[in-house]
Each structure stands twice: as C-alpha cells, then as structure tokens.
Amino acid sequence: MIATSLFENGRYLALLVISIIVVGVTSYNSLGRQEDPSITPFVASVQTFYPGASPARVESLVTKPLEDALREHPDVQEIDSSSINGVSTIVIEADYYLSRPDIKRVWSELRGKVDRVTADLPEGTTQPIFDDDLFTTFVKIIAISADEGVDISPSLLRREALRFADAARKVPQTRRVKPYGLPDxxxxxxxxxxxxxxxxxxxxxxxxxxxxxxxxxxxxxxxxxxxxxxxxxxxxxxxxxxxxxxxxxxxxxxxxxxxxxxxxxxxxxxTEPPLRLALSNGRRSVFLAVEMKEGYQVDKYSKQFDAFLEDYRANAADGLTIETTYDQSGYTEARLAGVAKNIIAGVLIVVAVLFVTLGWRAALIVALSLPLCTLLSMVVLNYLDVPIHQLSMTGLVVALGLLVDGSIVVTDEIRKHLLEGDEAIEAMQKAVKRMTVPLVSATATTVLAFTPMAILQGPSGDFLGSLATCVIVMLVMSLVLALSVTAALGGRLLPGAMTERPAWWRSGIVLPRARERFAASIDWSLKYPLASVLLAASVPLLGFASVSTLTAQFFPGTDRDQMYLRVEMPRSAGIEATLELVRQLDDDLRAEPLIRRVDWSVGESPPAFYYNLRSNKRNAPSWAEGMVLTRDENQTNALIRRLQKNFDRKYPQAQILVLGIDQGPPVDAPLEVVLYGPNTHTLRVLGEQFRQRLQELPDITHTKLSISPAAPKVEFQLDEEKLRRLxxxxxxxxxxxxxxxxxxxxxxxxxxxxxxxxxxxxxxxxxxxxxxxxxxxxxxxxxxxxxxxxPLSAVGEVNIVPDDAPIGRRDGERINQVQAFLTRGVLPEEALKLLRQSLKENPIALPDGYRYSFGGDSGEREGVVNDLIGPVGLVMSLLLATIMLTFNSWRLTALAFGVVICAFGLSFLALALFRYPLGIMALVGVVGSIGVAINACIIILTSFQQSPAAASGNREAMRDEVLDSSRHIISTTLTTFGGFLPLILEGSQFWPPFAMAIAGGVLLSTIISFYLVPPAYVLLGAPQDNRIERAQLKAARGALA
Structure with a gap:
C-alpha cells in the first residue's frame, strides 16, 4: 500500500511532496496563458468578385460552380453562400470532429478544388480569395496615425505601417502581423x-x-x-x-x-475611392493586429512586445503617433487574478469550515492537499497542452468544490478510528481500505458526468472542453492524493489531536444537543420510511416543476469595458458617405464621458479583439465597425442601451447596432428565422412578413433580412438597331x-x-x-x-431601376435569413417564446416547398445540447456498470441513480429560487453538483453494506452509520458551498448562475443524503440481508441434497 510506505518512511513522503511542488511549478510556468480558449478554425470563406454582374448571374456562373466543387469533399459539413451584385461569398464549415491538422489538410484540398474551378469561371472574375483565418484572436492591436494637427499623406502612412509590421514580426513568438485600413x-x-x-x-x-x-x-x-x-x-x-x-x-x-x-x-x-479606411480617435490611421504563436504566455509576450514598442517609438519619424488600442494581456491578467482571488477566498472558507468541524490538524491536511492536487494537475495539463485561460480556470474552480471531498472523507475516517483507540498506522490502513471503493466509485461517476462535455466537438467543445478536462484531471489527481499523501499525512498528524485534552479546535466542534435532534430526525425517517422518502423527494420534484419557469440561455454576457458598433448603410452607398456618417458617430461617442477610446474600420471588418468575433467583411463600402473602450465595465450595458436609443433616433438613414461582448461560440444574431424555398421573390415576401412579426415584439431594436429590399441601380437601355448601324x-x-x-x-x-x-x-x-x-x-x-x-445617349437611354436582391443559399437550397437584435440584457429565449406564441396564434402561411427553422442563440444552444446528449447512452452504461460494481446490487444501483436524478432537480430549484437563467454554464454547475450528491450516497450505502447489523436492516445500526458519516458529509457540503460563495456574491453575469447551480444543489442534497437514501434502503428490504439469506438457503438446500 502506497500510503503505508509513505507513512513509515517520512523521507519518501517529503520527497514526493517536494517533487510534486517542483514539477508542478515548472509545468505551470510552461503552460500557455491567454484570456479565453482558441476557436478551432473549422470555418473558411471563398470570396470572388465579378464586377457588374447581377446576383442571378453571380449565383449561376460563379457561386454554384464553386459550391458544387466544394460539396464533393466528404469533410465539408455545411456550405452557406451569398450572391450580390458583383460579389460571391461562400462560407464553408468543416466537420467538427476533425483535428486541427486534419482541418488544415481539408483547407489545402479545398484550395486545390477552387483553383481548378477558377479556369472555368467567366471572363472578368477575379481570382477567388480563400480565407481560413476567420477566428484569429489578436493579442495586441497597434494604431499608427499622424499627431494631432499634423497632416501626412496616405502613402507615407502606408510605408510607416509596413515598416512597423516588418519590425514587429521579428519580436520572438510573433506568428503574424496583419494590417487593417492600409491605403492602397x-x-x-x-x-x-x-x-x-x-x-x-x-x-x-x-x-x-x-x-x-x-x-x-x-x-x-x-x-x-x-x-x-x-x-x-x-x-x-x-x-x-x-x-x-x-x-x-x-x-x-x-x-x-x-x-x-x-x-x-x-x-x-x-486608390480612388479608397477600398478601406481606419480611424483612431478621429484621425486616419492603420491598425496592425499582432498574433502570438499558440501555446505561449500572453503576459510574457506582452512585456517583450511593449519593450520593442518603446524602442521603436523612440526612433520613429516625427509627427507619428504609435499607440496600443487593445492589449489582451491586461484583460488576461485581470481575469485570471479575479478567478485566483475567488479561489483563494474559497480555500480560506474551506479551511475555516474544516477548522470548526474537524479541528485544525485535519483542516491543515486538507489545506495542504489543495495546492498539491493543483500542482500535480498542472503536470497533466501541460502534457495535454491545455493552456491556462478563463475556462480552464473555471474547471479548477469546479474541481475545488469537489476535490476536497476525498481528503475530508479519508481524514475524518482516520480520526474516527483513532477515537476508537486504533494505532495511527492501523487507523490509516482501515480508513484507506474502507474508503477506496466509495471514493473510486464517486470519482468515476463524476468523471463520467463530465465526459460528454470533455469530448464535445466544434466551437462549443473548444469553449467547454478545457473546463471539463481540468475537472476530470483534478478529480483523478485528488483521488490519487487522498488515498496516498493525504492518508499518510493524516496518520502522522492526527494522533496528536486525539491524545491531547479534547478541544473543539483540535478535534472539531461537538454539539450534543444538535446531534441528539439530528439522531431523532434520522430515527423518525427510518421509522416512517415511506413518508420520509416522499417528503425528501418532493424537494427535487419541486425543482423539476420549476424548470419551466427558468429562462433558457446560451452563454452569458461578459462584464467588460468593451463594446462595438456595426454600421450598415444602404447597399448603394459609397465609402465616402459611410465615412461621413462614421465621423458624426465618432464625434458623438468621444463626447460621451463614459467612453475613453474609439476606433473605426470602414469598408472591412476590424481586427478581432475577442475570441468569438469574426473578421469576414471585405471590400464593403457601406459597412463600418467601431471598437469602443469604456471607463467602467459595470456601466457598459447601461451605456449600450442608451446609445442604441440615441443613434436610432438621430441617424435613421443607416442601421446602427450597439453591441456588447458575449461568451461562447460566435452567433450572428441573437434571434433568427431561416426561410427555405426555391424562389427568391417569394422568400423575400415571406421574409418581410416574418420581419414585421419580429418587429412587433417588445425589446427588438433592429431587424435585418439577408434578401434585403432592392437598392436603386443605373440601367442602360441600348437600341439594338442603332448599335447594328454603328x-x-x-x-x-x-x-x-x-x-x-x-x-x-x-x-x-x-x-x-x-x-x-x-x-x-x-x-x-x-x-x-x-x-x-x-x-x-x-x-x-x-x-x-x-x-x-x-455619345452614349445616341445608342440608348439611362433609367434608374430597382436592383436585383441578393441570393442566399445553404447547402444548395435558397434561403432568406431574418435576424433580430435585442435590447442589451434581454435574453433571446424570452423573445423567442413570444415569437413562437405569435406564430401559433396567427401563423404565417407558407406555400408548398417552403419551410422555416429557428437559428441564432436558440439554434446554437439546441445544437450544443444535442451534441452533449449524443454520448449519454454510452456514459449512462458506464455509470451503471460503475455503480453496479460498487454495490453488487441492482436495487442499490437503482437507488444511486435516483440520487443522480434528484441532484438535477435540486440544482434547478436553487436556480429558480434565485431567478437565474438556465444557460450552458448553469448546466455545467448542475453536472458538477452530481459529484458531491453521489459521493454522500455511496459513502452511506457502503457503510450499510460493511456493517452486518445495518445490512440486516437494524435501524439503530443504520442510524449510527448515518451519524458516523454525517460529520464528513456535512463538512464536504459546507466546504463546497463555501468554496463557491465568493463567486455567487461576485455579481457578474458569468459566475453566479454556474456557482449557484453547484453550491445550491450541494446544500440541498443533504436532504437526499440523510432523509431519502437511508429510508429508501429500508423500503428496498435490506438488499444485503436478502442476499445473505438467499445464500444460506441455497447452501442448506445443497447440504440436504
């Protein structure tokens, strides 16, 4: 036994602890650090220009041939396309289950297909632009502009920007420097x-x-x-x-x-007119977006780059301003420091609780196990190439509430055997032997609960996978340490508390009156098991009943000092008209006291400053995006709502969206209806009906159609006879x-x-x-x-006529996307409920061959939930096998499964009581609460099985076993709740629903542990006793035969 060896050889124990610390710290320093997880580049685009061609010609001559060639590839999952005047844009989605190297291979093969089709495209089309870099998150964005009052030419600005980019590429660990707004x-x-x-x-x-x-x-x-x-x-x-x-x-x-x-x-x-423009604090500028190599630490890289920037500024030409408009390292350090602060606060609460319930020595042992487990996990995470970012740190927070269970249980079990008079080594060995099966089983069930999340594919898998991986790694490492290092430390440190004069700070607080009342309540539940089970089960049933009152959510927003604006002029607008409007908006924004910086990109998408933003606009003269930094992250949402109202009233000539930053995979619009059908005109008419229906809903700020109303165009009507004569x-x-x-x-x-x-x-x-x-x-x-x-007038005449509408396609089928944007803070699911109700009461008639589906947040959420549910059959089979091997009883396995189901209901009830939405992060918390609930259930049931009296149905023995287990069950419950309490009180959008689902569910699970599991065991008829009786009867029959 490893624990025995470590107990008997103190040098081995010290060597192991020191090794874990040294290797763990080294691994931590080697891990990559970034603000958020990287999104796998499973999406690419192909853009082709066919100047002067109508959408119908673009679709038939450019888009369709390219689509047909791309669709031949077996790893292409979905193809969306848009054909507008002179431009074909195709968005390709690869199979989620491909690895990054395989996705790169797919893009390479698709480039070859596009090149082969290019030779057959009509004369006048440009070379298709294949872009597989739509989800790059830049760690720094540098703006180069003229000093205030200094006028420099675009050509000089271009040369200075390119010179800076060449120099910046030489900074170690720089992957790429990409210019935006560069004059041609x-x-x-x-x-x-x-x-x-x-x-x-x-x-x-x-x-x-x-x-x-x-x-x-x-x-x-x-x-x-x-x-x-x-x-x-x-x-x-x-x-x-x-x-x-x-x-x-x-x-x-x-x-x-x-x-x-x-x-x-x-x-x-x-180039006249310019293809793209960039403004930084009102001045013409060029943005240089800097991308760091994957796996490096953003804080260290940022320091290197800042040193380079200072040197470059000192030698730059006079009249130039070179400033940082975005620095990810600041957000990363603040985010990770905030999580670390909450973890430390949680650890202190855990230690304080254990100090009261188990004594200072036991609290010290558990407190030592937390950093050891974390450092040991860093070694595994470094091997798995899981970087440190917000979601992996979230996984550490989840594990924090779960990993102390094993250490508490082992420590308390050693304490109980010491109180019974056993020697230290004997107490330790009994504790390890007694708790190995329950702890392994409880860990396995929790690991299986997180497995669907760990193997989730696609952008949601990129977002949640590292969280689940961290939880699994931490739980496994916690189990290993609990049965080895923690047990050895307990055997060495706890005997002192048992031999000295008893005091609550040495061996834990004892409340005789409370214990008597608790014992009386257990006696009542065992005397009236059916009533106890019904009463206890009513609590999770109430939680399941309250699910309908919970508002569904995809991912929560962020509390961040950033927001952005999307400005879309009519399609006929030139870039000068767009720039004129942008300058007016820029003046308004910079006059706002809560705003400290404004940057604009006109004619193209700006560099992505958040991991789920796409840079997918190119050569779009009627398009602009603004990046805005505020002075107070807590007032950003209110500012967004106020600016949206002001701009809607002041600038009706354009669609202006003031948007905040949200977590999770990229979503084009929070509310979306996708119409399918063969005819563009019919799709446009139906789309307008759906748009009007959406516009009637409360809290809708703007609506948008992919088949938008026709813009004006100039049409030459040439006289064929005159042309022939000439x-x-x-x-x-x-x-x-x-x-x-x-x-x-x-x-x-x-x-x-x-x-x-x-x-x-x-x-x-x-x-x-x-x-x-x-x-x-x-x-x-x-x-x-x-x-x-x-003159041209001699061969025809000019008319102003409506232009052809854009044509959208999805997997070869024509579509019209109707999008709606909501007031900041309003959940999309609330608006979707109202839309569904409106369509149910007054349906929109669809011709034959036409249908619609919901997209946006709802569609993405449904896809993620389906992906999570996909492996549930396999996971449940493994879970069943694990519990069955633990108890060797079908009835106890069914009881344990019932506890798992109850854990869901308890977490739902906690969310409902505090009116939190049921989002993906809340579901993560629900899954996390299962671990503690099943752990308590397994400990109680295995204690019944290992006690002959309790196994035979003796209710006094069962009560005693419950009382013996209650100290560490209550300790783990209080430590879990206390560990998540700082996150609940933080008040942000991200943490409280997730923390409440775990902490509230775990706190309520004590009702199930104490007042459902023991009486249910009685109702099941003492399964262990029945097995003994059957075995004895079988042996007797054999003897008689």
Whole structure:
C-alpha cells in the first residue's frame, strides 16, 4: 500500500511532496496563458468578385460552380453562400470532429478544388480569395496615425505601417502581423474625355499602350564558352514620369507623336475611392493586429512586445503617433487574478469550515492537499497542452468544490478510528481500505458526468472542453492524493489531536444537543420510511416543476469595458458617405464621458479583439465597425442601451447596432428565422412578413433580412438597331463604359519592394451622375486621325431601376435569413417564446416547398445540447456498470441513480429560487453538483453494506452509520458551498448562475443524503440481508441434497 510506505518512511513522503511542488511549478510556468480558449478554425470563406454582374448571374456562373466543387469533399459539413451584385461569398464549415491538422489538410484540398474551378469561371472574375483565418484572436492591436494637427499623406502612412509590421514580426513568438485600413497606392492616369475622343481611342487602348511600354520580359541569355550574360530590354516604368513620357500607340504598328501627359494627368495616389479606411480617435490611421504563436504566455509576450514598442517609438519619424488600442494581456491578467482571488477566498472558507468541524490538524491536511492536487494537475495539463485561460480556470474552480471531498472523507475516517483507540498506522490502513471503493466509485461517476462535455466537438467543445478536462484531471489527481499523501499525512498528524485534552479546535466542534435532534430526525425517517422518502423527494420534484419557469440561455454576457458598433448603410452607398456618417458617430461617442477610446474600420471588418468575433467583411463600402473602450465595465450595458436609443433616433438613414461582448461560440444574431424555398421573390415576401412579426415584439431594436429590399441601380437601355448601324455590340459598349469608370490596368512601377499598378481611367469629373454618363463618347471603327465617335445617349437611354436582391443559399437550397437584435440584457429565449406564441396564434402561411427553422442563440444552444446528449447512452452504461460494481446490487444501483436524478432537480430549484437563467454554464454547475450528491450516497450505502447489523436492516445500526458519516458529509457540503460563495456574491453575469447551480444543489442534497437514501434502503428490504439469506438457503438446500 502506497500510503503505508509513505507513512513509515517520512523521507519518501517529503520527497514526493517536494517533487510534486517542483514539477508542478515548472509545468505551470510552461503552460500557455491567454484570456479565453482558441476557436478551432473549422470555418473558411471563398470570396470572388465579378464586377457588374447581377446576383442571378453571380449565383449561376460563379457561386454554384464553386459550391458544387466544394460539396464533393466528404469533410465539408455545411456550405452557406451569398450572391450580390458583383460579389460571391461562400462560407464553408468543416466537420467538427476533425483535428486541427486534419482541418488544415481539408483547407489545402479545398484550395486545390477552387483553383481548378477558377479556369472555368467567366471572363472578368477575379481570382477567388480563400480565407481560413476567420477566428484569429489578436493579442495586441497597434494604431499608427499622424499627431494631432499634423497632416501626412496616405502613402507615407502606408510605408510607416509596413515598416512597423516588418519590425514587429521579428519580436520572438510573433506568428503574424496583419494590417487593417492600409491605403492602397497606384499610379493614376486620369484621361481627359475630350482628348480621348479626339484621338478616337478608348481607355482600353491607353492601357494596352502602357502595358506594351512597360518592358519586363527577359530577352534571353547570351551564352558562349567563356561567358553567360542575361539580356534585358530597358524601358520598364521606373517612376510616374516614365508613365507620363510614354507615347500613345494607336495599334501595334503605328505610334502617334502624343504622349500620355498630353491627354492625361498622372499621379501617384491612393486608390480612388479608397477600398478601406481606419480611424483612431478621429484621425486616419492603420491598425496592425499582432498574433502570438499558440501555446505561449500572453503576459510574457506582452512585456517583450511593449519593450520593442518603446524602442521603436523612440526612433520613429516625427509627427507619428504609435499607440496600443487593445492589449489582451491586461484583460488576461485581470481575469485570471479575479478567478485566483475567488479561489483563494474559497480555500480560506474551506479551511475555516474544516477548522470548526474537524479541528485544525485535519483542516491543515486538507489545506495542504489543495495546492498539491493543483500542482500535480498542472503536470497533466501541460502534457495535454491545455493552456491556462478563463475556462480552464473555471474547471479548477469546479474541481475545488469537489476535490476536497476525498481528503475530508479519508481524514475524518482516520480520526474516527483513532477515537476508537486504533494505532495511527492501523487507523490509516482501515480508513484507506474502507474508503477506496466509495471514493473510486464517486470519482468515476463524476468523471463520467463530465465526459460528454470533455469530448464535445466544434466551437462549443473548444469553449467547454478545457473546463471539463481540468475537472476530470483534478478529480483523478485528488483521488490519487487522498488515498496516498493525504492518508499518510493524516496518520502522522492526527494522533496528536486525539491524545491531547479534547478541544473543539483540535478535534472539531461537538454539539450534543444538535446531534441528539439530528439522531431523532434520522430515527423518525427510518421509522416512517415511506413518508420520509416522499417528503425528501418532493424537494427535487419541486425543482423539476420549476424548470419551466427558468429562462433558457446560451452563454452569458461578459462584464467588460468593451463594446462595438456595426454600421450598415444602404447597399448603394459609397465609402465616402459611410465615412461621413462614421465621423458624426465618432464625434458623438468621444463626447460621451463614459467612453475613453474609439476606433473605426470602414469598408472591412476590424481586427478581432475577442475570441468569438469574426473578421469576414471585405471590400464593403457601406459597412463600418467601431471598437469602443469604456471607463467602467459595470456601466457598459447601461451605456449600450442608451446609445442604441440615441443613434436610432438621430441617424435613421443607416442601421446602427450597439453591441456588447458575449461568451461562447460566435452567433450572428441573437434571434433568427431561416426561410427555405426555391424562389427568391417569394422568400423575400415571406421574409418581410416574418420581419414585421419580429418587429412587433417588445425589446427588438433592429431587424435585418439577408434578401434585403432592392437598392436603386443605373440601367442602360441600348437600341439594338442603332448599335447594328454603328457596327457596335452590347458587350463592346458595356466593356467601354466599364473601362471609362473603373479603368484598366497597364504596367506597374516598382518602388523598393512594392509594385504600384498603373490604372488608366476617365477623369472622375466626367461621370458624377447618370446624366453625365450619357455624354460618354463611344469610339467607332475608323482610322487614326479620322476619329469617329458618338455619345452614349445616341445608342440608348439611362433609367434608374430597382436592383436585383441578393441570393442566399445553404447547402444548395435558397434561403432568406431574418435576424433580430435585442435590447442589451434581454435574453433571446424570452423573445423567442413570444415569437413562437405569435406564430401559433396567427401563423404565417407558407406555400408548398417552403419551410422555416429557428437559428441564432436558440439554434446554437439546441445544437450544443444535442451534441452533449449524443454520448449519454454510452456514459449512462458506464455509470451503471460503475455503480453496479460498487454495490453488487441492482436495487442499490437503482437507488444511486435516483440520487443522480434528484441532484438535477435540486440544482434547478436553487436556480429558480434565485431567478437565474438556465444557460450552458448553469448546466455545467448542475453536472458538477452530481459529484458531491453521489459521493454522500455511496459513502452511506457502503457503510450499510460493511456493517452486518445495518445490512440486516437494524435501524439503530443504520442510524449510527448515518451519524458516523454525517460529520464528513456535512463538512464536504459546507466546504463546497463555501468554496463557491465568493463567486455567487461576485455579481457578474458569468459566475453566479454556474456557482449557484453547484453550491445550491450541494446544500440541498443533504436532504437526499440523510432523509431519502437511508429510508429508501429500508423500503428496498435490506438488499444485503436478502442476499445473505438467499445464500444460506441455497447452501442448506445443497447440504440436504
């Protein structure tokens, strides 16, 4: 026996304790540290641009071919797509059960499929952009901008940002530095429309001239027996002046005497209009998002990066501001320090309770077991590559309330044998022998209860898996220590308390009157077992009855000094209009006393500053997102509600969502209805009906349709007869107009390591509105010097018509997503109940072939619960086998299962009494409470089995066994409740429901332990006694035969 060896050899015990401390501390220092768990990159996107194409053409020519190729892969779980004017976006979801290396393999294979399809896409489409990095959480976000009152050009801002990014990548353990809001530079050739018409040329002709003049093609190699010289033809564009000096070529054989500078203005400038913008505290800036290598410690990395930042600032150019807009290490340290503070407070409460109930020596032994168990667990967690973050620390908190049980039980059992007069080693050996089976069984049942959570896949598995893993590891390590180190320490330290003059601080408090009353209540429950069972069972039954009053929740929000804004203008809005609105919002926000910093990203998603935020917007001129830091995390939610009302009233021209940070996997909207059907128009009509129904609900701030109302567009109605007489084709006219407006690329200028493309286009003043578009000159076939051209108005007319609606698809089926956003603090399930009731009382008629389902928080929650329930059959079978092997009795196994069911009801009752929602974290607490409840049940039942008198149904013996077990059962109950009390009183959104489910359930479980288990044993007819009688009867019959 290990405990005996450690007891007899004090050096072995000291060596083992020191080894655990040294190895545990080393492992802790090696563990990665971050604020929250990392989400497995199981989602990727493919974005393809097809300029000028309608949603229907984008869907049929781009989206569908790509979807068909992607769907062939067996590991693709779901494909969502959106086809809007000129843009195809496909979101791919891989199988949750794949490992990270397998997911990388899937993305690599899908990239190959996309590349093969690209060759068959229509002319004019861009190369599809495959992005599998949608869930990156950056540890730092740096903003580079001009000093207040200093004006710097976008090109200088771009160069400084890229220079900083190159330097930051050299910081050790940096995985990536990604720029956001980076200005795009190009060589702009703005052509005078009149001059172009005079020459009878088009923008395509000018672009071709530029491309042919930019010589970059190698001219071969001059090889001889003694030399090998590479031949180049000089003439590539070295700067903008070289572009200006280029002679215009009319075709491949003739050259005019006219240079580019004679008909165009050539400048090096930012892309017009800009594709993306970033604002930091009201100034144009560039964000540099820094990602740390996985498995490293964010606090140590942050110190390294801050040192680099200080050095870089000291040598940076004058007039630049380089500041940190987001630093994860601060949140990580605060979050982990808060959890550690609660753990320490819980440990102190545990020690105080044990000091009163078991005496100071027993309290000291249990107090020593807590850090030893934690350090030993760190070794295993380091081996399993589980980093330290909020959820793994939560697992340690859960285990804190459970792991003391084993140490308390063993310590109290040794104490009882010492009081009976046994020698120290004999008392220790009896205690270990007596408690091995109950503790192993109780640990196994608790581990099995957490197993579905530990093997959960997908984003919810990333979020909850580390929590369950930590609980399981801590419980197993606690069991090992309780039966070895704790037992040896108990055998060595407790005898002193038994031989000295009895005092409550030495051997625990004794309350004779309370003990007598407790014994009398046990006597009554054993005398009237049916009444006792019914009364005790009524408490968990009341809990199950109260479940319907609990509000379902996915994951709770966070108490954080961060919020963000999503701004969406009408689809026809340009980026300048979006920027104008953003500046107005920025002024309003920075004037708010509770706000200390505001940063904006316009035209694209900002860098993700929280683990469940997606960066999935690109080239979206009508889109903007703001990142806001507040001064008080406790007032952030109230500020969100107030700002939402103000902005809705002040800026009706845009949809502005003021959102807070929530825990859990990413959810696009808290409330969502997904409509399925074949026809886009019908889906749009049905979607509008559902949207209106949602809008009628209370606490709905905004609604949104994926098939949104049509935006206006300019449509050319060309006269086919006129085109024929002039020798023109529709595609030719469309290409000419596109060249005038968007321009054509021809050549490039190399500056250092950057390539600036040369874009030829018509000067912008020539096409500010639809009337001016009619004046665009269309060149006709003819000879150079004899230009012939007609205005666009001569071949047709311009109309403003509704644009085609976007087309959404899910797994090849067309959909319309109707989303609703709620007032901050209102639970989505409450709104969903009202919506279900409205649809039940006044249903929306759906044509044949159409259906709907609920998404959002409800859909995600249902998926997580289904994943948790999936392995329940296997877990219950193993649980049954464990309990059956413990008791060797079907009736006692059924009784233990009944206790497990009662534990659920007791936790539900605790949540209902204090009006907490039933979220995923509360369910984690419910599962955690099972461990203590089943532990007490197993201890009492095994004590009955091991006592011949109690096993035969002697009620006085049963009462004595219950009284003997009551001290450590009450001690474990009080320590568990006390350990979670600081979390209950903390007042945040995350901890109280979870802590109340465990602590309240455990506290109420004493009713089941003392007033249901013993009388139920009586009602079952003393199973052990029945087995003995049957064995004796069988032996007697055998003897007679």
């Amino acid at each position: 530079e190009e060589i702009n050739v703005e052509i005078n429309g009149t001059a172009l018409s005079t020459l009878g040329l088009s923008v395509d002709d000018i672009a071709r001239t530029l491309a042919l003049s930019d010589s970059r093609t190698p001219a071969g190699k001059l090889a001889s027996p003694t030399t090998a010289l590479t031949i180049d033809v000089a003439g590539d564009f070295g700067d903008a002046q070289a572009v200006r000096d280029t002679f215009i070529k009319a075709d491949f054989d003739s050259v005019t005497g006219i240079r580019i500078s004679d008909v165009a203005t050539v400048t090096k400038s930012e 020798g023109l084709e529709r595609t030719q006219v469309a290409g000419l107009v596109d060249g005038y407006l968007r321009g054509r690329f021809g050549g490039a200028v190399i500056e250092d390591t950057e390539q600036l493309r040369v874009r030829a286009k018509l000067e912008r003043e020539a096409w500010q509105d639809s009337d001016e578009l009619l004046n665009l000159q269309i060149p006709l076939p003819g000879q150079l010097g004899q230009p012939r051209f007609v």
